Amino acid sequence: MPQDSSISSSLTFDRPLIVLGGGFVDEALLKTLAARSYPVVAADGAAHVALAAGVPLVAIIGDMDSYDPDPDLSADTQIVEVAEQATTDFEKCLYRTSAPLYICLGMMGKRFDHSLAALHAAQKYGVEKNLILMDQTDVIAVVSGAVEFSVPVGTRVSVYPLAPTQMEYSYGLEYPLNGLTLAQGELIGTSNCANKNQVKIVQDKTAPKPFLLILPNEYLDALIEIETHHVSATSI
Structure with a gap:
């Protein structure tokens, strides 16, 4: 599978991009959105959520501290390793991609510190990028x-x-x-x-x-x- 550790390159998409995190993810919703031909990117270990659901990944982005290599991962999935520790894996997904809309699943719920970090990213990138976040109860537009x-x-x-x-x-x-x-x-x-x-x-x-x-x-x-x-x- 291709691997990219360059911090300057960016993946560009012409349609809404699904970004997966390690919080609550509605698997049925993930499959529904993927069926709309929305590409899916995972933040590090959240790749395992997509793999368990049988949803193909365009890329895995993060510092790779929680992703365990999986034989089910497609050879077409790009591994984008970003070693810097000044940002979260969610932020890495945002600054290493360009898309007209981001639908972010699994950034909220489970761990409150992760939810706070997602809100930090929402404030940081909410003007330049169109962001939607979801948990098991709410949908949030920035x-x-x-x-x-x-x-x-x-x-x-x-x-x-x-x-x-x-x-x-x-x-x-x-x-x-x-x-x-x-x-x-x-x-x-x-x-x-x-x-x-x-x-x-x-x-x-x-x-x-x-x-x-x-x-x-x-x-x-x-x-x-x-x-x-x-x-x-x-x-x-």
């Missing part, structure tokens, strides 16, 4: 600027700031975000809910910062639509 989406009335909608951020307005939420400054340790927007079918959330345009838009995980396709066709919400 967004900035303005977003608009449709969900049934009563759907749980959470907004969580990765950095202090000024919200311009919201529409369709039970508890409006109009004019609020959201910041961890001060004011957050979790456990809100939709009171209209159409929801809009708009940040102050002068300094948009990445924030988490969190929905129940059955709305994955809605967040894929947001991330792949990101259109600013118009003022109401």
Whole structure:
């Protein structure tokens, strides 16, 4: 199998990329997404999750401290060993690849420190890359600027700031975000809910910062639509 230890090269994809981590992974969902012809990359030892599910891997990326060579691995799978220890294997997957959208499974759940590290990566790369993370309950889009989406009335909608951020307005939420400054340790927007079918959330345009838009995980396709066709919400 090909091996690449060069830190400068990057794998480029023209479609959404699935990135696997060692946390909770819904195997049925993984197979469904792979059936859409989305390529799959594993962060180090998470390769064994894909192999157990019979899902082919385009690449394994990481410092290779938790991947054990497996005879079932395809010869076409690229091994990208990155020795530096300043970043997590998830970060290595992000900076060694380029894709229009990242659907990240197994970055949340099981170990809380790994979940925190995933949020660190979301803040670090959330402006330059379109990121979606999933666990067994929620789907999380890392967004900035303005977003608009449709969900049934009563759907749980959470907004969580990765950095202090000024919200311009919201529409369709039970508890409006109009004019609020959201910041961890001060004011957050979790456990809100939709009171209209159409929801809009708009940040102050002068300094948009990445924030988490969190929905129940059955709305994955809605967040894929947001991330792949990101259109600013118009003022109401």
